[in-house]
Amino acid sequence: MRHTRDLHTLAGPYAMDAISPPDRARFDRHLARCEDCAREIASLREATARLAAAAAVSPPPALKARVMAAAAATRQRPPGPEPEPALGTWPLRTWPLRTQPFRTRPLRTRQGRPTPSRRLVMAASAVAAAAAVAAAVVFGVSSGGMRDQLSQAQARSQQVAAVLTARDATMMTGAVRGGGTVTIVMSHSMRELVFTAAALHALPASRGYELWLIGPAGDRAVIMLPPARHGMTGPVVASGLRPGDHLALTAEPASGAAHPAGRPTTPMMLDVVL
Amino acid sequence: MTAIDRSDPDRARPSAAEPGAAADLNTCLRLVARGDADAFDTVYDQVAATVFGIVRRVVRDPAQSEEVTQDVLLEVWRNAAKFDPGRGSATAWVMTLAHRRAVDRVRSVQKESERERRTAVADVPFDEVAEAVESSLERERVRRCLGSLTELQRESVTLAYYGGYTYSQVASLLGVPGGTIKTRMRDALIRLRDCLGVAS
Numbered sequence: 001m002r003h004t005r006d007l008h009t010l011a012g013p014y015a016m017d018a019i020s021p022p023d024r025a026r027f028d029r030h031l032a033r034c035e036d037c038a039r040e041i042a043s044l045r046e047a048t049a050r051l052a053a054a055a056a057v058s059p060p061p062a063l064k065a066r067v068m069a070a071a072a073a074t075r076q077r078p079p080g081p082e083p084e085p086a087l088g089t090w091p092l093r094t095w096p097l098r099t100q101p102f103r104t105r106p107l108r109t110r111q112g113r114p115t116p117s118r119r120l121v122m123a124a125s126a127v128a129a130a131a132a133v134a135a136a137v138v139f140g141v142s143s144g145g146m147r148d149q150l151s152q153a154q155a156r157s158q159q160v161a162a163v164l165t166a167r168d169a170t171m172m173t174g175a176v177r178g179g180g181t182v183t184i185v186m187s188h189s190m191r192e193l194v195f196t197a198a199a200l201h202a203l204p205a206s207r208g209y210e211l212w213l214i215g216p217a218g219d220r221a222v223i224m225l226p227p228a229r230h231g232m233t234g235p236v237v238a239s240g241l242r243p244g245d246h247l248a249l250t251a252e253p254a255s256g257a258a259h260p261a262g263r264p265t266t267p268m269m270l271d272v273v274l
Numbered sequence: 275m276t277a278i279d280r281s282d283p284d285r286a287r288p289s290a291a292e293p294g295a296a297a298d299l300n301t302c303l304r305l306v307a308r309g310d311a312d313a314f315d316t317v318y319d320q321v322a323a324t325v326f327g328i329v330r331r332v333v334r335d336p337a338q339s340e341e342v343t344q345d346v347l348l349e350v351w352r353n354a355a356k357f358d359p360g361r362g363s364a365t366a367w368v369m370t371l372a373h374r375r376a377v378d379r380v381r382s383v384q385k386e387s388e389r390e391r392r393t394a395v396a397d398v399p400f401d402e403v404a405e406a407v408e409s410s411l412e413r414e415r416v417r418r419c420l421g422s423l424t425e426l427q428r429e430s431v432t433l434a435y436y437g438g439y440t441y442s443q444v445a446s447l448l449g450v451p452g453g454t455i456k457t458r459m460r461d462a463l464i465r466l467r468d469c470l471g472v473a474s
Contacts, residue, residue, distance in 0.1 A: 012459030013441040017377045018434035020442070042362040044460075047467035049369035051435050052328035054416035059326035059343055064318055067344050071314055071351040079307065079355035 008037065015044035022199065022231050029202050159237050163187050163194045184247070191241040196234035197225070203251055210252040213238060215245035224256045225249075299364040307355035314351055321365070322347065325372040332376035332438040342379050346372045373435070380438045419469035427462035430455055 007030050013019045014027045031038050163169065166187035173183045180200035186193035195211060203209065211222040222238040238247070250257075299320055305313035325346050330339040349371055357367050420428055426448070433444045441459060445452040 009453070009456040009460060012430075012461070012463050013434065013456055015463055016431070016434040016459065017374050018439060018441045018444065018459065020440055038361070042366070043467055044463040045362055045366045045370050047463050047470060048373065048435060049363070049366040050412070050416055050466070050470050051431070052369040052373065053324050053365070054413050055331045055436065056323040056327040056412075057330060058323045059340065063326075063340055063344065064322065067318060067322075067347045068311070068315065070344065070348050072311065074348060074352055076307070076309060076352050077355060 011037065011040055011044065015041055015048055025202055026231065029205075033205050156237070159192075160194050160235050163190060163192050163237065166190055182249070186241070192237055192239045193241060193247075194235045194237055195222075195247075196232065196236075197228075197249075198233070199231045200228060200233055202228075206254055207251050208254045208256075209233070210250050210256060211236065211238065212248045212250065213241065213245045214248050215242055221256065224252070224254070299368075300359055303350075303354050303357050303364050306351060307357070317350065318347060321350070321368050324365075324369065328369065328372055328436075329376040331436045332373070333379055338379060339376075342375050343372075346375050349375070377438045415470060419466050422469055423462050423465055424458075426450065426454075427458045427465070430458045431462045431466070434459060 007026065010019060010023055010027050014024065019027065031041065164185055166189060168189050169185050169187050171183065171185050173181060180197055182195070182197045184193050184195050197209075200209065208227070209225040211225060213220045213222055220240075223236050225233050225236060227233075299317065302313040302317045302320070306317055322343070326339065326343045329342045329346065330336065333339045333342055346368070350368055357364060420431070423431070429448055430441075430444055433439045433447060434441060437444075439447065441455050442452050444459075445455040448455070450458075
């Protein structure tokens with residue numbers, strides 16, 4: 001697959017730490033799933049260790065005493081993997097939302113035509129770019145179901161575009177505690193929203209993010225978010241918003257959950273007014 | 275994925291200084307994990323020069339290099355129990371730690387002194403790589419293997435590994451597209467690995 005092959009060319013830079021933090025995070029996630037790749041990195045690091053050996057220089061003799069003294073005063077870490085945070089305490093399932101400041105309203109220009117705010121346009125283009133990536137990935141799939149998948153992708157893009165271009169489209173953005181940003185564009189009149197996230201904290205392969213609507217009508221699972229591509233998650237569309245709905249993001253087993261696990265999340269207020 | 279799984283990493287990786295040191299290092303690390311200070315003393319003697327050498331190569335400033343070296347060795351002490359011999363040699367584990375710490379240090383101070391470093395590192399010729407090396411045999415091997423790379427491969431590896439640059443910085447220094455540099459880096463390391471493996 002094209003995406004995987006592209007990622008794989010990062011093996012050289014990764015083995016030499018010649019990589020930006022986001023690329024490193026992407027590659028780390030890739031390594032967790034790809035046994036062959038992990039072996040390749042290990043073998044390349046044997047080579048880079050030799051490059052280091054060729055640069056050996058004796059340190060000042062006094063350094064040894066300092067290191068030994070520091071070690072004597074330093075507690076060692078136990079073997080085994082770090083304990084996983086308990087389900088209820090995933091650091092980033094909720095985020096504070098600044099609803100008001102990001103409300104955008106149609107503006108009247110001199111020509112008397114509504115203009116989306118610049119911020120909204122930027123979000124719209126980011127979302128559209130992500131949609132294009134999704135479509136491109138579908139393109140790569142073997143020819144059998146390609147037409148179906150392509151038309152599904154097109155339908156999805158159109159659904160996304162419809163929300164983004166709605167006259168009452170409202171954009172909200174918020175920082176995810178623990179890292180990442182969520183951007184939502186919602187249309188009250190369509191009762192739909194487009195959800196995207198960037199740079200969410202990486203989850204182990206066995207887990208994924210699930211989006212929920214929580215409200216008087218009960219908890220509704222919206223969708224398991226697809227894995228991030230280039231740090232970008234989504235766009236996904238949530239339909240059928242109801243008054244009083246809150247939006248929540250939780251970390252769940254990759255197969256999805258019927259109800260949000262753990263304690264109820266502190267949800268993102270959507271302030272759906274219909 | 276071909277020609278990757280090259281048997282036991284410690285067998286594929288002869289020691290920098292003397293034969294058998296790699297196995298010793300494994301054993302010592304296991305003892306260090308149990309808090310054995312004598313074993314840590316031995317580990318220090320085996321790796322300190324290489325750690326200091328690569329850190330100084332990347333960081334350049336001698337005082338900062340000492341600090342980073344101390345951090346790295348302390349991390350070896352703290353995390354010895356995390357070392358997994360199934361995933362590479364002990365030397366590679368320590369050197370990966372050392373190189374990453376060195377790179378982290380220069381990137382965190384990069385903004386203030388970006389231009390200086392740019393000039394300083396850009397003109398490190400690869401022959402200088404082996405300056406002041408303790409094991410002349412190892413130095414000679416690495417030099418020879420670096421010499422077997424194409425010029426672009428060699429420059430990419432030298433700037434990235436010894437210079438501490440990201441691949442995109444290397445790409446702009448060399449005026450070559452980033453995609454090309456990424457591939458050259460991987461090709462270069464595969465060739466180096468095979469060349470050094472053969473030499474052992």
